[in-house]
Amino acid sequence: MSDRQAGAGQATLVIDGAEVAFEPGESLFEVSARVGKRLPSLCYDERLEAFGACRLCVVEVEGIRNPVASCTTLAADGMVVTTSSAEVEAWRKTLVEMVASENREVEVDPLRGHASQELSRLVARYDAVPGRFAGEPSGKSREDDGNPFLLRDYDLCISCYRCVRVCAEQQGDHAIGIANRGFETRITTEFDGELRDSACVFCGQCVQTCPTGALADRKAMRGVDVPGEIEKTRTICPYCGVGCSVDLMTKGDKLVGVQPAMDGPANKGALCVKGQFAFDFVQHEDRLAHPMVRNDDGELVRASWDEALDRAAKGFRGVVERHGRHAVYGVASGRAPHEAAYLMQKWIRTGFGTNFIDNCSRA
Amino acid sequence: MSNPLSDMELPNVMFCIGTNMTECHPVAATRLKKAKAKGAKLIVADPRRIRLAEHADLYLPLRVGSDVALLLAMAHVIVREGLVDGEFVATRTRDYEAFRDHVAEFTPEWASAICQVPAKDIALAARWFGEAAPGAIYYTLGITEHISGVDNVQSLSNLALMTGNLGKVGGGINPMRGQNNIQGAGDCGAIPSGFPGFQACDDPANVAKFSKAYGREIDCEKGITKVTALDLAGDKIHAMLIDGENTVVSDPDKGHCEKALRSLEHLVLIDIFETDTAKFADVVLPATAWAETDGVVTNTERRPQRLRAAVPAPGEARPDWWILAELAKRLEMPGFDYSGPDEIFNELCSLSPIYAGLDWDLVGTGAYQWPVPEKGHPGTPRLHETEFPNGRGIFKKILYRDPAEVVDDEYPIWLTTGRRLQTYHTNTQTGRSEGIDYFVPHEVLEVHPEDLTAWGLADGQLAFLESRRGGIEIRVEAHPRSPRGTVFSSFSFAATPINDLTGSGYDPVTQTAELKVCPVKIRPVAENEPVPSS
Amino acid sequence: MSRLDDNDLLERFRKLPAPLLPLLHAFHERDGLVSEEALEALSEGLHIPRAELYGTLTFYHHLSRIPGGQAAPRVCTGPICRYKGGPEILEALRKDGATPMPCAGRCDEPVPVLFGNEVRVGSSVPELLSRPSPLPVPNPGAVEECVFAEIREPDRASLVGYERTGGYEALRRCTAGLRPSELIDLVAESGLAGRGGAGFPTARKWSAVAEATGGPKTIVANADEGEPGCFKDRVLMDHDPHALIEGMCLAAHATGASRGFIYLRYEYPETLAILEKALDEARAAGHLGDRIHGSGFSFEIHLRRGAGAYICGEETSLLNSLEGKHPFPRNRPPFPVTHGYEGTPTAVNNVETLCSVAPIVRKGVEWYQSLGLAENAGTKLISLSGDIQRPGNYEVPLGLPLQTLLADWAGGPPEGRRIQAVTMAGLSGGFLAGADLDVDLDEPGIRSKGSFLGAGGIMVFDDSRDMVQVAHGAMEFFAEESCGKCFPCRIGTRRLAERLAQSHGPRDLATWQQEARELSVVMRATSACGLGQAAPLVVESLMKYFPEELEQSLVSGWSGGNDER
Ligand SMILES: Cc1cc2nc3c(=O)[nH]c(=O)nc-3n(C[C@H](O)[C@H](O)[C@H](O)COP(=O)(O)O)c2cc1C
Ligand code: SF4
Numbered sequence A: 001m002s003d004r005q006a007g008a009g010q011a012t013l014v015i016d017g018a019e020v021a022f023e024p025g026e027s028l029f030e031v032s033a034r035v036g037k038r039l040p041s042l043c044y045d046e047r048l049e050a051f052g053a054c055r056l057c058v059v060e061v062e063g064i065r066n067p068v069a070s071c072t073t074l075a076a077d078g079m080v081v082t083t084s085s086a087e088v089e090a091w092r093k094t095l096v097e098m099v100a101s102e103n104r105e106v107e108v109d110p111l112r113g114h115a116s117q118e119l120s121r122l123v124a125r126y127d128a129v130p131g132r133f134a135g136e137p138s139g140k141s142r143e144d145d146g147n148p149f150l151l152r153d154y155d156l157c158i159s160c161y162r163c164v165r166v167c168a169e170q171q172g173d174h175a176i177g178i179a180n181r182g183f184e185t186r187i188t189t190e191f192d193g194e195l196r197d198s199a200c201v202f203c204g205q206c207v208q209t210c211p212t213g214a215l216a217d218r219k220a221m222r223g224v225d226v227p228g229e230i231e232k233t234r235t236i237c238p239y240c241g242v243g244c245s246v247d248l249m250t251k252g253d254k255l256v257g258v259q260p261a262m263d264g265p266a267n268k269g270a271l272c273v274k275g276q277f278a279f280d281f282v283q284h285e286d287r288l289a290h291p292m293v294r295n296d297d298g299e300l301v302r303a304s305w306d307e308a309l310d311r312a313a314k315g316f317r318g319v320v321e322r323h324g325r326h327a328v329y330g331v332a333s334g335r336a337p338h339e340a341a342y343l344m345q346k347w348i349r350t351g352f353g354t355n356f357i358d359n360c361s362r363a
Numbered sequence B: 001m002s003n004p005l006s007d008m009e010l011p012n013v014m015f016c017i018g019t020n021m022t023e024c025h026p027v028a029a030t031r032l033k034k035a036k037a038k039g040a041k042l043i044v045a046d047p048r049r050i051r052l053a054e055h056a057d058l059y060l061p062l063r064v065g066s067d068v069a070l071l072l073a074m075a076h077v078i079v080r081e082g083l084v085d086g087e088f089v090a091t092r093t094r095d096y097e098a099f100r101d102h103v104a105e106f107t108p109e110w111a112s113a114i115c116q117v118p119a120k121d122i123a124l125a126a127r128w129f130g131e132a133a134p135g136a137i138y139y140t141l142g143i144t145e146h147i148s149g150v151d152n153v154q155s156l157s158n159l160a161l162m163t164g165n166l167g168k169v170g171g172g173i174n175p176m177r178g179q180n181n182i183q184g185a186g187d188c189g190a191i192p193s194g195f196p197g198f199q200a201c202d203d204p205a206n207v208a209k210f211s212k213a214y215g216r217e218i219d220c221e222k223g224i225t226k227v228t229a230l231d232l233a234g235d236k237i238h239a240m241l242i243d244g245e246n247t248v249v250s251d252p253d254k255g256h257c258e259k260a261l262r263s264l265e266h267l268v269l270i271d272i273f274e275t276d277t278a279k280f281a282d283v284v285l286p287a288t289a290w291a292e293t294d295g296v297v298t299n300t301e302r303r304p305q306r307l308r309a310a311v312p313a314p315g316e317a318r319p320d321w322w323i324l325a326e327l328a329k330r331l332e333m334p335g336f337d338y339s340g341p342d343e344i345f346n347e348l349c350s351l352s353p354i355y356a357g358l359d360w361d362l363v364g365t366g367a368y369q370w371p372v373p374e375k376g377h378p379g380t381p382r383l384h385e386t387e388f389p390n391g392r393g394i395f396k397k398i399l400y401r402d403p404a405e406v407v408d409d410e411y412p413i414w415l416t417t418g419r420r421l422q423t424y425h426t427n428t429q430t431g432r433s434e435g436i437d438y439f440v441p442h443e444v445l446e447v448h449p450e451d452l453t454a455w456g457l458a459d460g461q462l463a464f465l466e467s468r469r470g471g472i473e474i475r476v477e478a479h480p481r482s483p484r485g486t487v488f489s490s491f492s493f494a495a496t497p498i499n500d501l502t503g504s505g506y507d508p509v510t511q512t513a514e515l516k517v518c519p520v521k522i523r524p525v526a527e528n529e530p531v532p533s534s
Numbered sequence C: 001m002s003r004l005d006d007n008d009l010l011e012r013f014r015k016l017p018a019p020l021l022p023l024l025h026a027f028h029e030r031d032g033l034v035s036e037e038a039l040e041a042l043s044e045g046l047h048i049p050r051a052e053l054y055g056t057l058t059f060y061h062h063l064s065r066i067p068g069g070q071a072a073p074r075v076c077t078g079p080i081c082r083y084k085g086g087p088e089i090l091e092a093l094r095k096d097g098a099t100p101m102p103c104a105g106r107c108d109e110p111v112p113v114l115f116g117n118e119v120r121v122g123s124s125v126p127e128l129l130s131r132p133s134p135l136p137v138p139n140p141g142a143v144e145e146c147v148f149a150e151i152r153e154p155d156r157a158s159l160v161g162y163e164r165t166g167g168y169e170a171l172r173r174c175t176a177g178l179r180p181s182e183l184i185d186l187v188a189e190s191g192l193a194g195r196g197g198a199g200f201p202t203a204r205k206w207s208a209v210a211e212a213t214g215g216p217k218t219i220v221a222n223a224d225e226g227e228p229g230c231f232k233d234r235v236l237m238d239h240d241p242h243a244l245i246e247g248m249c250l251a252a253h254a255t256g257a258s259r260g261f262i263y264l265r266y267e268y269p270e271t272l273a274i275l276e277k278a279l280d281e282a283r284a285a286g287h288l289g290d291r292i293h294g295s296g297f298s299f300e301i302h303l304r305r306g307a308g309a310y311i312c313g314e315e316t317s318l319l320n321s322l323e324g325k326h327p328f329p330r331n332r333p334p335f336p337v338t339h340g341y342e343g344t345p346t347a348v349n350n351v352e353t354l355c356s357v358a359p360i361v362r363k364g365v366e367w368y369q370s371l372g373l374a375e376n377a378g379t380k381l382i383s384l385s386g387d388i389q390r391p392g393n394y395e396v397p398l399g400l401p402l403q404t405l406l407a408d409w410a411g412g413p414p415e416g417r418r419i420q421a422v423t424m425a426g427l428s429g430g431f432l433a434g435a436d437l438d439v440d441l442d443e444p445g446i447r448s449k450g451s452f453l454g455a456g457g458i459m460v461f462d463d464s465r466d467m468v469q470v471a472h473g474a475m476e477f478f479a480e481e482s483c484g485k486c487f488p489c490r491i492g493t494r495r496l497a498e499r500l501a502q503s504h505g506p507r508d509l510a511t512w513q514q515e516a517r518e519l520s521v522v523m524r525a526t527s528a529c530g531l532g533q534a535a536p537l538v539v540e541s542l543m544k545y546f547p548e549e550l551e552q553s554l555v556s557g558w559s560g561g562n563d564e565r
């Protein structure tokens, strides 16, 4: 993050007393974040068009009567901006208390989704009292939707519409929309049905952008009671060739879930249903846990590594002795990493001096 | 892909052919949808009315296996209407005149009779693509899994060359790779024609380089493909080492494939599950899976990225590299003492010009796209920006050929196969992930509703589907995605081995099987009628 | 007429500008509801994703999704009607599927009930009758008028009558050579400011559109008149429809616009028919369409009917509604003058504003300026209703003392009653009461009391009314009409309504007031549009003028009463 110097001729504005240069098209929110002042927000997702709903990011601009939403206001030359006067901070606290008053609960398990802690973090940041503006709750959970992946716990919904916008703008599927209006607003599919009967492709992007955990990763939530802290490990999705970056969520030795990497070069936070939810084959009981060799009765039986490797080596040696080195063939995997494919070809080329090697791309 | 994934948001015309992108590469497809939202035009050519077709501004429902005819006619129109990028053709390509004369006879009307797309739509597609600035081509196995797979790809290359759409931001020819490291397997030299980095293995200089590096004299000629190897099993090929592939379910002509594996004297598998293929193995070695493995994979846009282990592997499972190294040592092969995957990857980089500027640490953030010819090089997001590997782009004169088998009175229906969104490949992974069966509990054959009636079938009924190679029982489902006379199934369920039927032919160059075309016949099965075994 | 099938309907509207609303109405009327099948056909035909379209459909109050819903009666339970028989009529008609609706713009003749495309008014079910909206009475102050000057002329609503009384003369001056810039200068000199609520100088808006690049430019007549207690635009359109058409043509001439829309609220079906006829007449006479009066100036007007949403009167919400999008207000900047309908430069003007232009052109700037009192230029229509002897529309000179209007012009409160409070700007300006009733009717005067004149709706409440209950009804209206986009308004209106109803929140006055103030301040400062910014005025003015009543109500508990609308 470079604190750009105000060069000659470049447009600048003053933000909390400091002169800052900006690029055309940058919003006040972005400029502010760039100089290290991340303004509070709930409806903001940097991948989406700024929406201006939560109003937490309002700032004061000299010469403009009402405060403006910094996310939807573009920086302009000569602007003088105050981001966090005492008055604005007080409004923000009230706003956070208003939002918190809508929901069944504010503290939710982080396994619910990538952004699920945003509201609770703001409550903590502003030392807000969630029960302060008590009243009717807003959203209504959809317990009838039995799909295995997306929990629709709208009791926690704060109508930021990030889910609707991510589905439309990022995913391009427009599977969910905004029904009714005002406090009665609900997130729905066409005709208010189950997700399965809609255009939803279960990519889970709505889950990952939801700032309250109202939309939650049902599969990851199976791990809520697994003891231990959540750890994240960055890796690449095991499915198609797009190569989406993901964070593996583990608790101890247990893989409990997957979250997309918002900065993944190929996916920028997007995933599909497979990458998002089809991870538990890894710790499935069917996994091969020990080597197997075929016995004299023609059955595959458990063996030690030594036995199995010796048996494997012996077989190749025998075939070469009987039929020559051109009788051995190697097939590398399109799913194992480079080190496997590289060594497979090296194994063939070094071991037999042939180019009798291929991979499974032809199937 | 010649261009980066991020370029997919930039074209103003996108031509998608033989790619069911929203299901097979869903995240890449989101970028096309974004381009569309910004006003780009989308042309989709596919026999089935796939979801991508619903997003299309122009949908070309071509008959399976007729791509070359369509593409020839598009080239014809681009020439006829003066939409050729003369400057690009003059400075960057070769053999254009011959190609121009060649396409003169292939009018849209001629193509229409073959591919069954209205001539005016073919002309419109050509016009849009010819006028695009830039225009991009995307394809997948719907182009390559044909006996004319290479012809199809070359026809697409002709289109891109004549319109000057190579080496341009937002343009290019972009095959989408189907598996997470299928690109990487090629990069690493796991192909019969090339050493790591696609260095030809019939070039003496390369052979000398690798013979020296590996301490073993290597043949100076190309190897044989897997398909040929299976054909020669029991005859010339007697032992195989297969890593992570469920060959008998994924490969065409299951009967032939099983026979081949059975006739081997020695078969060793490395895998994470005991797959159907394990039935034929002498030894099965348990590998660590994704999430348990450190390594590198390269995606479809040539971007090497790091896999990282997060959980321990079950029991005694070991990384593939460890297994291969141990097996090598037991066969007294030199040069297999590795302390870890980083050392292996760095050795690969030292031998592969396209990775020369990379190492284990540098690929950590996935910031590079190969070629990265030397340290400090920023990588190459777009290929062919200034020149082609052989200097100039070469136009090829392609002729249309019928598929290996065409429909006739006995087998009057086209079967085409592919993947579905929720199930992946042979379902060894997705099938063991909870919840996937909520969407796809079992295999179905997608049939046009009117065909169901015409063939005396009821929606959801069991049917017997048969080709010249075999037959299976499968449940039919009325589906408006299927055109009349063409049916579809995936190959994800071992219980419904659709590849019993496929395998009518292979591309003569790549030996890729014609999995996308297979004439079949169908008849209803009473629920308790015994099914003839194949 | 034989039943048109989905495709016929789609074909009829698809190629027209702003096709979604007319298509929704066509299906609604054909089928008596907007069915799932209709929605699917619309989604496909207009390329709007189903979920989005479904959401948009549910946004509108009047589009029914149950069989027979279109024809089912809607009964006004607005701030006036709730005291004039609305709730009783609603109960009586429940058996016919009746539902409540917010103020339907007939507060001068309560209670309006909408039966399909017919409004009947009356104070009980047997009295319900279809009647034209009342003409304004002759000016009680005998002062010269601007927009009402000719409205009482016989036949004024017809082309013949309109032309006979000076109609289309102003337009003729334009087509005969008055240049756009000259027209804008004229309007600038007159001092005409927007009559829709915000009071923005009309000439400045027009010159911004005229100077903006891109096109085709668009004029929108804002005839949504959703503010409770406002019914002035209706009377203009019902009795002087050509004045609106001519005003729009003048706006188009000034700005270089070639297409126009009238966005008319759903609750005015008779007005819809009147406008349709007037547009046909104007087209036939060459006042509208291609090459108007044989000049180089062409302009077409499309009539679009809203579907029941107060927020659609907010200009950017209105534009989204026209475009077939979810009718949330847009973020500004950019403003409609540069990025309006489908991104083109657009002037959105209130009906009254537009109707003022032709008289100004015809009678001159000095004349117009002289109509106002003291410093003020021109006149303002006031819709007066509630506990007052002679409710109705009055054209007042700006600067007229409020008490003069209430007592002298409109006859004061009912016998034996005292005026307790009036609202300003419909409901948006909150209440004025006590000494603050001694105020002049002009923006500076009313703003000095912490309120604003806005669109000019004034509702009168006498001393028999429970002001906490009135305030609650008002806040309930804002809560139900809040679009739900921005947090302070969506949550704040609901929380304030709950606190006024005492279903939630503190019971002691000090804490109550502390919370209400805090909510109000945040809503006013941070809401994204005028609805959320103005809504707290009701509570703030209640606290200012009626602290004892409030405390009393908190002590004795909610006084109950009908709070459904
Ligand atoms: C919630 C809300 C409702 C509004 N409703 C109306 C309306 O019904 N009619 C109207 O003319 N203006 C209405 N406005 C004001 C418009 O946004 C806009 O300012 C006006 O149409 C401009 O016309 P004018 O300049 O001629 O007044 C409303 C504003 C808000 C915030
Ligand atoms: S479900 Fe979550 S993301 Fe969607 S609107 Fe509600 S709070 Fe926002």
Ligand code: SF4
Pocket (backbone or CB within 6 Å): C311, C329, C481, C482, C483, C484, C485, C486, C487, C489, C490, C527, C528, C529, C530, C531, C532, C533
């Ligand atoms: S202030 Fe109210 S009506 Fe206006 S945008 Fe916000 S929520 Fe919608």
Ligand code: FES
Pocket (backbone or CB within 6 Å): C076, C077, C078, C079, C080, C081, C082, C102, C103, C104, C105, C106, C107, C108, C110, C111, C112, C228, C229, C230
């Ligand atoms: S018409 Fe009923 S309150 Fe206005």
